[in-house]
């Protein structure tokens with residue numbers, strides 16, 4: 333049975349299973365996302381973590397920050413490790429070899445956008461096609477943060493990274509962000525959703541739905557990175573608010589590969605330039621010669637929002 | 649406790665989170681748990697801080713915004729009440745003070761070396777809304 337969380341006060345009675353004194357940067361959104369996920373359930377958890385900031389900073393020898401079974405695995409194979417553990421669990425259960433067979437266990441995989449959109453892509457695709465009962469959460473900070481800020485296929489056009497630096501001859505990354513939510517929905521996964529930590533209620537609802545769904549689930553979590561997006565550490569939630577309210581990160585879900593539902597409609601939609609303006613990685617776009625990139629981004633966001641609304645209306 | 653060097657560990661080694669085997673950890677509050685020395689809960693990141701949040705209980709409405717958005721599990725909330733800051737695990741990011749909705753705020757950032765009682769005695773008055 334899923335845990336009942338009606339409001340924030342009730343949520344705050346959760347006993348955290350993700351401990352402090354990990355070494356993530358002050359203000360890192362990865363840990364806010366992980367705390368919200370772990371606190372939304374009382375079930376036992378088996379977690380596989382792809383290499384990236386989250387894995388590296390929460391298991392610095394001799395310490396672990398995890399009060400759940402947690403597997404430290406390679407960059408590319410979090411989905412493989414989670415699906416392997418899930419398959420073994422099922423087999424042991426069938427053979428009557430589990431010590432506590434009635435205790436619910438959930439299988440989770442965490443990966444950064446580098447691990448998910450790029451390096452672990454075929455492994456994730458395979459695990460979802462095989463139909464394992466697990467939830468894959470991508471901590472999407474749109475950059476290879478742990479190795480110093482290289483572009484990934486999730487980095488948006490116009491962002492300056494160490495491998496797509498903005499300068500005299502370039503406005504930053506030229507290619508577009510991959511639409512991972514659509515790609516995972518196209519696998520026919522029973523549940524796919526986009527979430528953001530500032531909207532904790534929406535996030536908890538989706539996580540609970542994800543964990544109670546039988547079969548593979550993909551969750552794309554916007555994770556504002558103070559170091560690589562270049563904003564002050566106390567601004568993580570404010571920047572995230574601009575991300576969801578400018579619709580650069582729209583919050584929606586897709587069931588059974590097709591049924592799309594928008595779960596958050598901002599009361600006041602803010603211009604994309606307000607979201608870009610608070611982040612150092614987009615600073616150069618405000619130069620006269622680059623303004624057309626901002627206009628282009630606004631147009632793309634409007635078109636995507638229109639498309640999501642049409643798809644929701646169509647209900648097919 | 650002595651730890652093996654990283655090059656003495658075997659692949660597939662397990663780092664325990666607790667001293668005992670309890671599969672119902674989620675039912676225990678932090679103070680009721682028997683943490684292993686290898687759990688980061690037993691470590692401190694207090695020396696990361698330049699600024700620290702100071703908590704003023706008198707203004708707090710126990711909304712728990714600070715609890716949900718703290719990245720470092722450093723806000724101590726028990727039975728729906730905000731009790732204060734766990735200064736061993738707080739890194740001083742300032743998110744809690746930023747998201748605190750009261751007027752004046754119930755969490756304000758001060759220099760790490762400032763005295764908490766002095767900070768509380770200098771708490772700002774309620775701000776009037778700007779027209």
Ligand SMILES: Cc1ncc(C[n+]2csc(CCOP(=O)(O)OP(=O)(O)O)c2C)c(N)n1
Pocket residue numbers: 383384385386406407408443444445446447448471473475476477478479484
């Ligand atoms: C096969 C392999 N290639 C490269 C690396 C080096 N590496 C470690 S973490 C990392 C970047 C991770 O980026 P992402 O998945 O986006 O996670 P983030 O750190 O941004 O959270 C890289 C390139 C590795 N560990 N394994």
Ligand code: SF4
Pocket residue numbers: 355356357359360361362385389473477478556557558559560
């Ligand atoms: S670099 Fe970014 S993602 Fe990595 S720990 Fe720092 S804030 Fe978090």
Ligand code: SF4
Pocket residue numbers: 359700701717718719720721722723733737738739740741742743744745
């Ligand atoms: S300053 Fe940051 S780490 Fe410290 S209690 Fe506030 S939110 Fe948590």
Ligand code: SF4
Pocket residue numbers: 707708709710711712713714715730744747748749750754755
């Ligand atoms: S955010 Fe402010 S008012 Fe709300 S519980 Fe924390 S200290 Fe109290």
Ligand SMILES: [Mg+2]
Pocket residue numbers: 444445446471472473474475476477
């Ligand atoms: Mg990343």
